Amino acid sequence: MDYFLTHLPQSLVVLGLIFLVIEVLVLGFSTFVLLFVGIGTIITGVLMALGLLPETLVNALLATAVISSLVALISWQPMKRMQNKVESHQVDNGMVGETFTLEEDLLLGKTVTHRYSGIDWKVKSKQPLMAGTEVKIVNMQVGVLTVEEA
Template identity: 45%
Template sequence: MEFITNNLAETLMILGVVALIIEVAVLGMSTFILLFLGLSLLATGMLMNFSLLHSTVTTALWSNTLVTAILSVVLWKPLKRMQEQRDSGEVNSDFAELSFVLSNDVDEQGLTTHAYSGIEWKLKSKHPLTAGTKVKVVKKDVGVMWVEAQ
């Protein structure tokens, strides 16, 4: 315990970095509590290291309490908004590069199917395609592959 109190600034900075690593790497920024605490510990340790705060346990506790509270009030809404942003763009997956030759005619009705990865997929196309046409998958919906001529 004496080692920790003699090196309080360094101990606080190490604990702050550990809390930040846990928040980002393990929890994936899902909770902000460790983020605020880690930043607070890091800031308090730095202030003590530069002799702007006294290196006592009481000062460390009060400083962390105040800095954590201030950080949570200031950063809560921006971080919450950042979490709620969604990317509306289409996700390209391995299906997007899939190409094959049609065994039957395909149109927008989706009456033709194609077996891929153990699933019977309905095939649809914006423009009618005849059997024997080489196609590639351009879009996928639940149980449906949209294809176009290659």
């Protein structure tokens, strides 16, 4: 503990870097809390090293809290927007375009089950289709195949 207090600015910078590494590598930017605290700790350490803040533990704690809060307030919305961006693109897995024969009637607004590639899929269509109709897969979502007459 004496070493930490004797070299407080350097210790704070190292501690801040450790917080950033944990946030990025372990938590994968999922919380942002350690990111803000890490940045606040590094800035506090730099301010102490430059002589702009007295090197005391109380000043370190207060400055880290204030700077972390300011960093969080300033960057919370941009970070949240960045995290919520989801690219929506259709992945082609090779099933779209495949054909098969319906084993039962497919009524409008209803689904039937079809076993394809070892998995039971719900099959739906925008039009009613009769049993024995050859259909083509036009879209695929989790557990649901959308088909049309081939």
